[in-house]
């Protein structure tokens with residue numbers, strides 16, 4: 001019966017046995033994964049837009065080639081994740097519909113504008129850095145297809161993080177205007193990056209159950225603290241500062257203390273009212289509509305080919 005199945009399911013999870021698409025799983029587990037993996041996929045796809053903004057304006061051919069490769073990686077991550085979500089019984093068209101109609105969530109971070117070249121550095125260092133902190137544990141998550149997708153994605157994210165840090169390192173050794181640009185980008189991206197980890201554990205409705213199911217291996221606050229601890233050290237190599245007057249090593253806790261996060265700003269962005277939400281969604285919808293002829297042509301070609309095969 002249902003209780004027995006649920007009990008056996010939890011025993012598998014507790015024994016660290018991966019759950020595969022054909023296995024029995026509670027409806028809520030399936031729903032949670034569809035929610036999280038599709039939101040994650042949407043984030044990768046929308047995440048191409050802030051950086052896409054700088055491809056034509058990269059300061060050198062080398063920087064342009066790197067940025068182009070990075071944005072393409074993100075498209076790949078999105079497609080990978082849509083495939084992982086499809087194994088749970090949702091179609092790609094449904095997920096696209098949810099995104100394009102504004103129903104689906106995607107990471108708050110991608111609703112902020114990219115004002116200068118230094119933003120490419122700050123996104124790589126901080127945004128991709130935060131993404132890795134969150135995604136490395138996901139490669140041990142209980143659902144097989146999601147966990148396996150994370151392995152390659154994390155390797156690529158780690159390259160993205162390094163390329164971002166290197167952009168900032170170059171700027172930090174430049175002239176006064178370049179150093180100012182570097183600090184300004186860090187100032188603007190720091191707090192939104194901390195918000196990427198989601199609400200505090202007390203305000204996070206999904207964390208407790210997701211931890212029990214080993215979808216999440218750490219809570220939002222645990223990952224955020226790890227991220228602060230790493231960045232507080234790395235920023236020293238840049239000779240820059242993080243925009244938080246309360247940031248201070250706490251010898252007792254063996255962690256950095258940090259100032260309060262503006263949760264009002266966070267929820268406002270999540271609800272669709274951030275600086276670029278409308279623009280991002282409109283760009284995605286436009287790309288979908290502009291691509292209609294490609295989808296039609298591919299379908300027509302496929303039909304002709306199979307008609308020929310059976311003729």
Ligand code: ACO
Pocket residue numbers: 035036039040041043044047105106107108109127128131134195196197198199203204205206207210220270
């Ligand atoms: N931006 C937008 N929405 C968010 C964010 C955020 N930064 N953080 C939390 N939320 C949403 C959740 O999706 C959830 O909404 P829902 O109930 O409508 O689905 C709600 O706020 C409550 O949050 P939690 O209970 O903490 O939700 P959850 O347990 O899913 O944790 C988290 C949120 C940490 C983002 C988790 O879903 C996760 O690890 N996702 C995979 C990683 C990911 O999506 N990364 C995307 C950015 S990185 C990149 O793409 C490069």
